Amino acid sequence: MAALVGTEDLSGYLAVISEEGGPRSLSVPLVHGVSIAHLDDRDIVHINRRGYVRTVIRNQSVSNSLFATDRCNSLCLMCSQPPRETDDRAKVAELTRIVGLMDPATKELGITGGEPTLLGEGLLEIIATCKARLPNTALHILSNGRRFWYSSYARKLAAVEHPDLMVGIPVYSDIDSLHDYVVQAKGAFDETIIGLQNLARFDVPVEIRVVIQRHTAPRLPELAEFIYRNLTFASHVAFMGLEITGFAKANLDQLWIPPEDYRVGLEAAVTRLATAGLNVSIYNHPLCSLPESLWSFSRQSISDWKNEFPPECEPCEVRPSCGGFFAWNLNHPQACKVRPVTTESLRSTAS
Amino acid sequence: MKPAFFRPLELFESATSYRLLPFRFHRQDDCVLLTNEVGEFEFVDNAEFSSLVARKLERGDTYNSLKAKHFLSDGDVRVPLELLATKVRTKREFLSGFTRLHIFVVSLRCDHTCPYCQVSRVTQDRNRFDMSVDTANKAIDWVFSSPAPEMKVEFQGGEPTLNWPLVEHIVVAVEARAALETRHIDFVLATNLSALDDRVLAFCREHRIHLSTSLDGPMDLHNANRPRPGRDSYERFKTNLSRARAELGHDQVSALMTTTPASLGRVKEIIDEYVSLSFDSIFLRPISPYGFAKRTGLDHSYGAQTFLAFYREGLEYIIELNRRGVPFIEAYAQIILRKILTPFSVGYVDLQNPAALGTGVVVYNYDGDVYASDEARMLAEMGDKSFRLGGVSDRYEDVMSSPRLQRWAESSCLEAMPGCSECAYLPYCGSDPVQNWATQGDTVGHRPTSEFCARQTGLFEYFFDVLRNGDEFTRKLFLAWASM
Ligand code: SF4
Ligand code: SF4
Numbered sequence: 001m002a003a004l005v006g007t008e009d010l011s012g013y014l015a016v017i018s019e020e021g022g023p024r025s026l027s028v029p030l031v032h033g034v035s036i037a038h039l040d041d042r043d044i045v046h047i048n049r050r051g052y053v054r055t056v057i058r059n060q061s062v063s064n065s066l067f068a069t070d071r072c073n074s075l076c077l078m079c080s081q082p083p084r085e086t087d088d089r090a091k092v093a094e095l096t097r098i099v100g101l102m103d104p105a106t107k108e109l110g111i112t113g114g115e116p117t118l119l120g121e122g123l124l125e126i127i128a129t130c131k132a133r134l135p136n137t138a139l140h141i142l143s144n145g146r147r148f149w150y151s152s153y154a155r156k157l158a159a160v161e162h163p164d165l166m167v168g169i170p171v172y173s174d175i176d177s178l179h180d181y182v183v184q185a186k187g188a189f190d191e192t193i194i195g196l197q198n199l200a201r202f203d204v205p206v207e208i209r210v211v212i213q214r215h216t217a218p219r220l221p222e223l224a225e226f227i228y229r230n231l232t233f234a235s236h237v238a239f240m241g242l243e244i245t246g247f248a249k250a251n252l253d254q255l256w257i258p259p260e261d262y263r264v265g266l267e268a269a270v271t272r273l274a275t276a277g278l279n280v281s282i283y284n285h286p287l288c289s290l291p292e293s294l295w296s297f298s299r300q301s302i303s304d305w306k307n308e309f310p311p312e313c314e315p316c317e318v319r320p321s322c323g324g325f326f327a328w329n330l331n332h333p334q335a336c337k338v339r340p341v342t343t344e345s346l347r348s349t350a351s
Numbered sequence: 352m353k354p355a356f357f358r359p360l361e362l363f364e365s366a367t368s369y370r371l372l373p374f375r376f377h378r379q380d381d382c383v384l385l386t387n388e389v390g391e392f393e394f395v396d397n398a399e400f401s402s403l404v405a406r407k408l409e410r411g412d413t414y415n416s417l418k419a420k421h422f423l424s425d426g427d428v429r430v431p432l433e434l435l436a437t438k439v440r441t442k443r444e445f446l447s448g449f450t451r452l453h454i455f456v457v458s459l460r461c462d463h464t465c466p467y468c469q470v471s472r473v474t475q476d477r478n479r480f481d482m483s484v485d486t487a488n489k490a491i492d493w494v495f496s497s498p499a500p501e502m503k504v505e506f507q508g509g510e511p512t513l514n515w516p517l518v519e520h521i522v523v524a525v526e527a528r529a530a531l532e533t534r535h536i537d538f539v540l541a542t543n544l545s546a547l548d549d550r551v552l553a554f555c556r557e558h559r560i561h562l563s564t565s566l567d568g569p570m571d572l573h574n575a576n577r578p579r580p581g582r583d584s585y586e587r588f589k590t591n592l593s594r595a596r597a598e599l600g601h602d603q604v605s606a607l608m609t610t611t612p613a614s615l616g617r618v619k620e621i622i623d624e625y626v627s628l629s630f631d632s633i634f635l636r637p638i639s640p641y642g643f644a645k646r647t648g649l650d651h652s653y654g655a656q657t658f659l660a661f662y663r664e665g666l667e668y669i670i671e672l673n674r675r676g677v678p679f680i681e682a683y684a685q686i687i688l689r690k691i692l693t694p695f696s697v698g699y700v701d702l703q704n705p706a707a708l709g710t711g712v713v714v715y716n717y718d719g720d721v722y723a724s725d726e727a728r729m730l731a732e733m734g735d736k737s738f739r740l741g742g743v744s745d746r747y748e749d750v751m752s753s754p755r756l757q758r759w760a761e762s763s764c765l766e767a768m769p770g771c772s773e774c775a776y777l778p779y780c781g782s783d784p785v786q787n788w789a790t791q792g793d794t795v796g797h798r799p800t801s802e803f804c805a806r807q808t809g810l811f812e813y814f815f816d817v818l819r820n821g822d823e824f825t826r827k828l829f830l831a832w833a834s835m
Contacts, residue, residue, distance in 0.1 A: 077357055174419035176426055180363040190430040197437060219415070226419050229391060229694050230434050232441070251357070275827070276693065276834045 015047055042103050046094075059103055063303040065110035066095050068123060072115040074144050074183040076170075078213055078248035078255050083114055092122035096129040106137045117147035124156055131162045138164040140207075145169035146188055148195030151202075158202035166235060168207040169196060172216045174226035182215055193230065200233040207236040213248075213255040217262040224269035228276050237273055239266060240301075241284030244329045256334060259289035267291050287322045288339040292346075295321075302326055316340035368406060369418070369425040372435070376400070377775035384815055389438035390690060390778040391420045394819055442778075444696035445703065445711065448499035449751070452700055452712040454725060455490060455521060456507050457482045458514035459717050459732075462545055463579045466611075471509045481514045482717040487521050489743035490715035495528055496747035497713075505539040505563075507725070509717075512546040522558050539563050543577070544591040545584065552598045559603075562595055564588070566606040566628070568614060568621035576611050592628065607634050610661060612652040618665035622679075626672065632680035635665050637806065639726065639786075655805035663813060670825055685832045687814060690779040692833035700724070702781030706763035709740055709756045719743045721750070723759065726785040738785055759784055762794050770798025776811040 010016070015029040017036055024030060031051045039045065044057035057064050069091055072083035102109070109130065116123050123141075130139055139162055148154045148167075157167075169192060173179040176189035199206050208227055210216065216223070220239070227237060241259070242248050248255055259266075266282070273280045274297070282294060283301035290298060300307075300323045308327040313319055318341045329335045339345070377384045383400040386392045395403065395413055402408045403417070417423050421431045445451075459480040461471035474480060482490075494504065504525055506518050522538060529536045538560040555562065567576040570585040577584040595604045606625070608614075614621060618635070625633045637658045665681065672679050689697045700707035708723035715721055719742050722728040727738030738759075741750045750756065763782045765771040771780065786803060787796030798804045817825055 075357075175415050176418075176430075177360065177364040181358075181360045184357055186363055187427075190427055194430060194433065197433070222416060222419060229389075229420075229438065232694050271827075272830070275830050 017045070017047070017053060044098055044101050056098055057102055059106075061304065062108060063110070064106070064108070065112045066098065066126070067113060068095065068111055068116035068126070069114040069118050071118050072113060072144070073118065073146060074115070074185045074188055076183045076247065077215070077251055078182075078211060078242055078246075080243045080246040080248060081112075081114070082246045088114075088119065092119060092125055095126050099126065099129045099133050102134060102137075104134055104136065106134055108138045108140065109134065110140045110142065112142040115144055115147075116141055117143050117153070120147075120153075121156075124160055127157070127162055127165065128160050131160060135163065139166070141165070141167045142209075143167055143169055144183065144188070144192060145195035145199075145206075146185075146191035148198050149191040151198040154195070154198035154202050154204065157199070158204050166205045166207050167199060168209050168238075170209045170211060171196075171223070171227065171231070172210065174219060174223045178215060178219075182213075196231055196234075200231075205235045206231075206233070207238060208234045209238050209240060211240045211242065212257070212262060212266070213242050214257040215255075217257050217265065220262060220265040220269040221272065224272045228273060228278065232278075234278065236279045236281065238281045238283050238301075239270065240282075241289075242329075242335070243284065243326050244332055244335055245326070249328070252332065256332075258334065258337070259285060263289075263291050263294075267294055270294055270297055284323065284326065286324060286338060287318050288316070288341055289337075298323055300324075310336050310338060312338045313340060315342060317342055364410070365425040367425060369408070369414075369423045370428065371404070371406075371423055372421050372428075372431060374422050375773060375775045375777060382819075384775055385417075385422055386775045386778055387420065387422060387435075388778065389421075389435060389442050389694070392691070392815070393417060393420055393422065438694055441694050442696050445698040448497070448501070449710060450497040450713050451499045451502050451698065452505065452707070453490075453494045453497075453502060454505045454507050454712065454714040455482065455487070455511075455518075456509065456714065456716045456728065457487075457511045457517050457521070459509040460513045461508055461510040461543070462513075463510070463543055463577050463584065465577045477514075480509065480717060482517055482715075482719075484517065484520060486715070486717075486719040486743055487517055488524070489719070490721075491521065491524055491528065493713065493715065493721070493743060493747050494525065495532065495534075499534075501535045501537075503537045503539060505541060507541045507714075510543055510546060511540060512542050512551055515551060519554055522554070522560070526558065537561065543584070543588070544595065545579065545587045547591040547595060552595065555595075555603075556599050560599075562599065562604045564592070564604060564606050565608070566625065566630075567608050567611070568617060569624045572613055572617060572621070575613055576609070589628070601629070605632075606630055607636060609636050609638055610653075610658065611638060615653060615657065615661055618661055619668050622665060622668055622672070626677060626679060631678065632682050632685075633665075633669075634682035635662050636683070639729075655802045655809065658806060659809040659813075662810070666813075670828060673828055674824055680832055680835070683810075684814070684829075685835070687779055687810060688829050688833040691814065691818070692830060699781075701783070704763070704765045704777070704781050705760045706782050706784055708738070708759045708763065708784065709751060710760060713740070715743060721745070723756070724783075724785055726783065726789070730785060730789055735789075737788060759794065768795060768798075770804070774798075776808065779811060780807055 010027050013028055016026060017034060018030065018032045019034065019036055021033045029047065031047055031053055034053055040058065040060055042059040043055060046054045046056050069088040070084040070086045071088060075083065111126065127139065130137065171179065171192065172182040179189035180186050196206055208231060210223065227234065242255060244252060270280050270282065280297055282290065282298045285298055287295055287298060302323060306326050307324050308330055309319065309324045310330055325336055374385050374387045382394045382396050384392060384394055393416055399408060399413050408414050418425065421435055424431045459471060460474055463471065494502065511518055525536055538558060540555065540560050541563045544564050566588060567573045573585040574582050592604060608621060622633060666684055669679050669681050686697055686699050686702060689695065700712045703711055712724055713721060714725055714728045716728050721740045721743060722731060723738045723740050730737065731739060763784045765777045765780060765782050768782060771777055784794035788794050791797055791801065817829065
């Protein structure tokens, strides 16, 4: 980034973004009259022909993700990024280019979508580029796992030999039809479960993500047992609260379940897996929505820029370790009931 | 965004009726226990069970749970079958790698004359009852003929410390060879601790040898069960236990107890003794029907029901201790609970299906004979060499592929054994052709009159009753034991 004064040598620059107005003739494209206060050194931006500037990588953030595609082969009831049928043929080139521009000191990078595996071999190319250019960056891929039903695809992913890669895959139920309903795709459960087994067979670390909503909440202990017996190899199991955006917002009436209605089941599920030695976390749950026995499993998981607390949290003594809320969840009164934790309230629940 | 249109749940449910996948069942008073090949289980009530087998079970919680645990399938059956196959592989992992436990009987001599002992001799005749270096070297070749990457070498007797230089020789030789072949070997010394001198301790520390010893209970009981000249077995045990722990580390010494008629009625005292000596577990073992135990009639001194009552009282006392904040484990319960509550294989050779004979364990006797299990050589000491595999001069490959060994493996598959093949407890049980032979005169045995089966059945009934009806504390405790 350079302050633009006159007619400096712009070789090595791909484009210029300026807060100042007025067209100028430069040897590279210019976007002018936009705010750049939020941009930092080594951030990566994308500029399209019409002058839209989109921040792709914020170097200071720990939650950067590459959006592999908008397409998806599922249509989850609570999808936070509803899929769109788009032409993503240029995506692989774009994303490998971004990876090439990134700071090699980056700690973590996500790959998400849509469904990244729909890029097929292209996804493997992106991962291979990450391995070459960002060898010290942990890679976390969010996938529905269905493509790994093809063991050849799982084998190819393993063959990239990325040193620090994890695939996060949702399993919503121990019952195939219920899982299929949640993802609105018949046969998805079978594909995902076999996909997980295939990844395990080739030693690709996997994480299982369970989003808790009205349909998945009633069988949490049974789901935990299923995971323990069939997916014992999971490196991590995360139980996640609903992010009220996208479809989840549109379908909130059908999906919302107050945490107090499933805390007993969640406690049984988490203790079962944790006792058995699995690595378990709870995401997207404010501490006051969980029984105290589960607090140690709760992670402050919401990306910095999405995270907020309602004013009622003011007196709460556990706020520094609380995960808080998705900013958009706060627009829904039923989804942001809090019970501030104070020394007195703890004492009264203990007795 | 507008509410999206979603297809209803019914559209995702299978239109076809379900089929049953393989399972076994056990009727109880008010319910039926179902278990499958990989040890998953479910209780259903009698009415549900009748509809289940009549293919009339309605969709609902029971239906769903049975489907999730692969008792029934209403969709593409390849997926449940593939998951079951993976789980079978995991459960039977103990078979991979072949013989993992190698027992060296380095001497038959012992300073004790325990009435239940299967094999030992009080004698000074070293030449007749000690293993020779030559025999040991050949036995070491056997050990390394097994392809297992991780193995355990256990020294037994008699009292193995009475032939200590040979133990040292074997450990050093095995370690050198293991390093060369990048294999991992654990060593266990089964000792009564009475001859534990500084040399033994220093060597055990240097080579990380685990001590497995015997403690039968409080002083009077222990000394009565384990006579030695001077009647000081207990005192020696106690003194040497502290020395051994100080030298080797607290966890490097474990103890086994044997239930004799004199133990009956005293289980709490026995457990208290273990607690006061700060052991963190006890293995409440019945007497085994071999050796002197058989000759002196001790094995018939109490039946399965008597043992079960003893065991239950002990286990309930241990649960009570835990409730009071004293962490303490019963080892046999832990083995069985692992089988019931985890997807993993449990490598305990005395409760294995098929039996561990040769494939899981091999015993090198002091005289160079090779036996298929510890019990097999005990039987041999009584004159019955039916389970002699051969001698250390034979080739491991020849012996391990011999028709005899295959026959034992086949006739010890519970799935093919009368009485066991339909038993709901099969996934958690094991078989012991040697014990069947010793007590019932043939390797297959007869379940209705088998003390072993009566004992196992009683234990399984008890554990499943607790898992279903027990209080939350006990169920959590059992889960914790299973997962340790
Ligand atoms: S009151 Fe607020 S800060 Fe406290 S636990 Fe609840 S959500 Fe977190
Ligand atoms: S020995 Fe008895 S309890 Fe064990 S599987 Fe056979 S019949 Fe069942």
